Amino acid sequence: MKVEYKAVSDIAGPLLFVEGVSGVKYGELCSIILPDGEVRTGKVLEVHQDKAMIQVFEGTRGIDIPESTIVFHGKTIELPLSPDILGRVFDGLGKTIDGKPPILPDKRADINGSPINPYAREYPDEFIQTGISTIDGLNPLVRGQKLPFFSGSGLPHNRLAAQVARQARVLGTEEEFSVVFAAMGITFEEAEFFHSDFERTGALERVVMFLNLANDPTIERLSTPRAALTAAEYLAFDLEMHVLVILTDMTNYCEALREISAARKEVPGRRGYPGYLYTDLASVYERAGRIKNRKGSITLMPVLSMPEDDKTHPIPDLTGYITEGQIIFSRSLERKGVSPPIDVLPSLSRLKDKGIGEGKTREDHADLYNQLYAVYSKGKEAAELAVILGEAALTDIDKIYLKFVDAFEEEYVSQGEYENRSIEETLELGWKLLSMLPKRELKRVRDEFIDKYYSRYRKEASGEGGDLKNPIASDRLEKKETKKKER
Amino acid sequence: MKNGRIIRVSGPLIEACEMKGARMFDVVKVGEEHLLGEIIGLDRDKASIQVYEETEGIGVGEPVYLTGEPLSVTLGPGLIESIYDGIQRPLKIIQEEVGDFITRGVSANALDPEKKWEFIPEKKKGDRISGGDILGRVKETVLVEHRVMVPPGVEGVLKEIKKGKYTIKDTIAVIKSKNGKEEKIQMEQRWPVRKPRPIKRRLPPTEPLFTGQRIIDTFFPIARGGTACIPGPFGSGKTVMQHQLAKWTEAEIVVYIGCGERGNEMTDVLNEFPRLKDPKSGEPLMKRIVLLANTSNMPVAAREASIYTGITIAEYFRDMGYSIALMADSTSRWAEALREISGRLEEMPGEEGYPAYLGSNVAQFYERAGKVECIGEPDREGAISVIGAVSPPGGDLSDPVVQNTLRVVKVFWSLKAELAYARHFPAIDWLTSYSLYLDNIRDYFDREIAEDFIKLEQEAMRLLEEEAELQEMVRLVGIDAISSKERRILLVSRMLREDYLHQNAMHEIDTYTSMKKQYLMLKNIINFYHEAEEIDADIKSLENLDILTDIARMKYVEEEKKEKLVELYEAISKAISGVTAKREEEQ
Numbered sequence A: 001m002k003v004e005y006k007a008v009s010d011i012a013g014p015l016l017f018v019e020g021v022s023g024v025k026y027g028e029l030c031s032i033i034l035p036d037g038e039v040r041t042g043k044v045l046e047v048h049q050d051k052a053m054i055q056v057f058e059g060t061r062g063i064d065i066p067e068s069t070i071v072f073h074g075k076t077i078e079l080p081l082s083p084d085i086l087g088r089v090f091d092g093l094g095k096t097i098d099g100k101p102p103i104l105p106d107k108r109a110d111i112n113g114s115p116i117n118p119y120a121r122e123y124p125d126e127f128i129q130t131g132i133s134t135i136d137g138l139n140p141l142v143r144g145q146k147l148p149f150f151s152g153s154g155l156p157h158n159r160l161a162a163q164v165a166r167q168a169r170v171l172g173t174e175e176e177f178s179v180v181f182a183a184m185g186i187t188f189e190e191a192e193f194f195h196s197d198f199e200r201t202g203a204l205e206r207v208v209m210f211l212n213l214a215n216d217p218t219i220e221r222l223s224t225p226r227a228a229l230t231a232a233e234y235l236a237f238d239l240e241m242h243v244l245v246i247l248t249d250m251t252n253y254c255e256a257l258r259e260i261s262a263a264r265k266e267v268p269g270r271r272g273y274p275g276y277l278y279t280d281l282a283s284v285y286e287r288a289g290r291i292k293n294r295k296g297s298i299t300l301m302p303v304l305s306m307p308e309d310d311k312t313h314p315i316p317d318l319t320g321y322i323t324e325g326q327i328i329f330s331r332s333l334e335r336k337g338v339s340p341p342i343d344v345l346p347s348l349s350r351l352k353d354k355g356i357g358e359g360k361t362r363e364d365h366a367d368l369y370n371q372l373y374a375v376y377s378k379g380k381e382a383a384e385l386a387v388i389l390g391e392a393a394l395t396d397i398d399k400i401y402l403k404f405v406d407a408f409e410e411e412y413v414s415q416g417e418y419e420n421r422s423i424e425e426t427l428e429l430g431w432k433l434l435s436m437l438p439k440r441e442l443k444r445v446r447d448e449f450i451d452k453y454y455s456r457y458r459k460e461a462s463g464e465g466g467d468l469k470n471p472i473a474s475d476r477l478e479k480k481e482t483k484k485k486e487r
Numbered sequence B: 001m002k003n004g005r006i007i008r009v010s011g012p013l014i015e016a017c018e019m020k021g022a023r024m025f026d027v028v029k030v031g032e033e034h035l036l037g038e039i040i041g042l043d044r045d046k047a048s049i050q051v052y053e054e055t056e057g058i059g060v061g062e063p064v065y066l067t068g069e070p071l072s073v074t075l076g077p078g079l080i081e082s083i084y085d086g087i088q089r090p091l092k093i094i095q096e097e098v099g100d101f102i103t104r105g106v107s108a109n110a111l112d113p114e115k116k117w118e119f120i121p122e123k124k125k126g127d128r129i130s131g132g133d134i135l136g137r138v139k140e141t142v143l144v145e146h147r148v149m150v151p152p153g154v155e156g157v158l159k160e161i162k163k164g165k166y167t168i169k170d171t172i173a174v175i176k177s178k179n180g181k182e183e184k185i186q187m188e189q190r191w192p193v194r195k196p197r198p199i200k201r202r203l204p205p206t207e208p209l210f211t212g213q214r215i216i217d218t219f220f221p222i223a224r225g226g227t228a229c230i231p232g233p234f235g236s237g238k239t240v241m242q243h244q245l246a247k248w249t250e251a252e253i254v255v256y257i258g259c260g261e262r263g264n265e266m267t268d269v270l271n272e273f274p275r276l277k278d279p280k281s282g283e284p285l286m287k288r289i290v291l292l293a294n295t296s297n298m299p300v301a302a303r304e305a306s307i308y309t310g311i312t313i314a315e316y317f318r319d320m321g322y323s324i325a326l327m328a329d330s331t332s333r334w335a336e337a338l339r340e341i342s343g344r345l346e347e348m349p350g351e352e353g354y355p356a357y358l359g360s361n362v363a364q365f366y367e368r369a370g371k372v373e374c375i376g377e378p379d380r381e382g383a384i385s386v387i388g389a390v391s392p393p394g395g396d397l398s399d400p401v402v403q404n405t406l407r408v409v410k411v412f413w414s415l416k417a418e419l420a421y422a423r424h425f426p427a428i429d430w431l432t433s434y435s436l437y438l439d440n441i442r443d444y445f446d447r448e449i450a451e452d453f454i455k456l457e458q459e460a461m462r463l464l465e466e467e468a469e470l471q472e473m474v475r476l477v478g479i480d481a482i483s484s485k486e487r488r489i490l491l492v493s494r495m496l497r498e499d500y501l502h503q504n505a506m507h508e509i510d511t512y513t514s515m516k517k518q519y520l521m522l523k524n525i526i527n528f529y530h531e532a533e534e535i536d537a538d539i540k541s542l543e544n545l546d547i548l549t550d551i552a553r554m555k556y557v558e559e560e561k562k563e564k565l566v567e568l569y570e571a572i573s574k575a576i577s578g579v580t581a582k583r584e585e586e587q
């Protein structure tokens, strides 16, 4: 049922207030028709007696109070869906913007979706090989996981996201991921980078893009990820595809939410973001996953830039509280020339444990990453100590730890943008690095794995501390020395 | 049903007028779709209602129906192994009825009304009975015997009691009360969630509640009937710890509340628990658990209700004389739900926007924990231990939810991000955590574990504290500048950290350690220290001892083979006596 009103009473930022209405429903979609015929889209945020508060996606600029007409549609915002959405480009409200004809829908779905019944979920446990060691080896991604990138402006998060989209495979299957890509407030160039990468690799016909660029209306950023996830749910749960969703940049999304909250004069939470930011983000992120007895899956990779590189800022903080881990980018590693500059220690994949091991990756995977973490973190401590007291003040064993840090960052963390390492390669690289250390330092690994893997790279010399005789360690030492000289 | 009319809709909050006769906390049905809501504010005939379902599509003018009943749970056989949302709707049935996504307006019975249970009476015709008396028993699962109780407040003489197979709705007993009225008793009863169930009296907690987690049981134990909190930033191990406690805690029944957190974490419980075996009985752990899942994407008002639903179910089992462990992950999400509703009510905001009554609500919740003497016959004691996770923004402990929680709970397990980054799990900071139950339960340790356990524990803690100071010193002057005595402290405390405190939840053996094994492990490490001290052992030689590897692997020794650790004790003494010899040779 459509009802028309000419009753705009007030405008505040992106909000429109109308009076003298009746039968308006909370959350419903409306059109605002300007005197020149322009039509904008709104959503009812609150109804009170005969008044309604409307959020206007395209912004309120130019809306003329007495002359604009409001039409209420009696339903929420819906996305038209059919298999033809693949290969197409939409705006943040789900309208096609690639100049091709509109979608002839098989069905329409409310972009807000509905919560997946926790009882209906299937636990994600299928390892995805991304070909990137810091992810596959240390923070494995599984099908149906939500794993964000916490980055900072100017860091290569988009390049890494594109690399994941290019390389991601589930071992043992040739199936490729469909990609739903949502841009919120990023530049044209950044969006174009993804587009041309998809085009170059021939992936475009498996990609759906939702674009809200830097110069597009900010409030539309609130519907962009929801439209994208609605498309993803359709592809995954109706068409049985495995879908990788990239949302970039969620920080811009959160800022749009803050704008609305400020216009509503709500009591602000931390740093001006609304108190319900957590719940709101969860309504986006929790749409990822797998469902029992359904073939498809939604793997979600939100990208966000941490304001001031601060991990405790509400946006990364609340994201980390919802997502199943996080991959953190570090500016200091970037400066050091480590690329991709992934800060391994605070990064985490919460779903790794059931996605790896025998029959999935390899039996030693869990022990190995636990050990690498322990050693790297101890090495970082030694490095700190060395900064204060000088390397000479370290114990012999701490000196080895220190060397490990450099080797690890240089060989394991660093990798080329087009370098696609198999999980075997990543695991072996881990053992090779661990072999710099004497066996008794490796407390997190089972004996059998020491015998089987570690021994390949290092023959323990009578349990003595003659560590520097270790072939690889000394090999590395030489390399370092020559490198230093070259400089 | 009387009805009012909606005048405002703002997210989960609705206002309605013409609500005469409505009472605070009564349940109402909202709109044409009969969405469930609860009255949380009254102003003459105007009511504020929090709605437990998505309110999209609801408009002004739609009806609100009064039910006259406060928000209540259904109690009876069939609770165990169930998974509910925050207002006790069974998620399994909802999935069967409406599919994989939760739509609104669905209602389903919390307990299966058709299932027949074998009821074995304990009382007989003519017995005088009153509230809390155990009428009879039902085998609910292999692990749980359900004790069917007379509902609180009911009193009289048993006119009839039946043995046999009945549903929860069938009459199993008839009571003639003083005024001659007859009252039919069913196995099912209802209780309002916001009202604590009655008890005879509270008892001081005097026994530890063992969890199989070494850092907790040895250093920061919780008492049976006690309260604890685990605050920490994301990724520090709150949920894994809550799962560990749900798995291994020596409680008879576990109520696990997933409050505003991840859906997959609930799935994890649903997958894992049926496979894991209770170390005592060998039966699947699922057979003793009630799950509540109101995940972050489910309606926020039902999240607020979920912890009350959970604790009321826990109280019901407590009243049967059981020991219950209740986990809430995370209480911060509950507090945020409270804040969101309060904000929409336009109440005066307190700290960080939380309502001024946050503190009293937190306290009231934890007050429902405790060890008690239950009402009714026969005499029995029950206990509820409550463990709440807290998720402060940025891990900042000055957060109002953390602070208000610390004011009431007696155990503080403080999670530290740096430990988690180094994958030192559980990432409980041994220097800042505390348990205020130690004095109450000391006797128990002396009596049941070992006379020297507390002494070992204290010595270990002293070493860890000294380590922290020594590390500071090393940072200033370098390792070579400290004495060999101090270096031995560093060596042994590293052992304590890596080989004792560190415990991998994902490792099939390490995940659980019995008290006996904890004692043996600790004793060995402290023995190492004493033996080395005794002879002023050379640090380099100590560091190179092969026995260090055996100490590091103590945690992987199976429970059945823990006698090996006794042998290791001797081996340690022997290995260190070898060190002296070596030193003398060198000299």
Ligand SMILES: Nc1ncnc2c1ncn2[C@@H]1O[C@H](COP(=O)(O)OP(=O)(O)O)[C@@H](O)[C@H]1O
Pocket (backbone or CB within 6 Å): A348, A349, A350, A351, B232, B233, B234, B235, B236, B237, B238, B239, B240, B241, B425, B426, B427, B503, B504, B505, B506
């Ligand atoms: N006791 C433990 N043993 C092994 N791994 C753990 C342990 N505790 C936490 N972890 C690891 O840390 C990750 C995050 O823990 P989690 O409990 O989900 O954190 P939080 O709930 O505080 O955000 C887990 O996915 C797991 O990999």
Ligand SMILES: [Mg+2]
Pocket (backbone or CB within 6 Å): B238, B239, B240, B261, B329
């Ligand atoms: Mg958690």
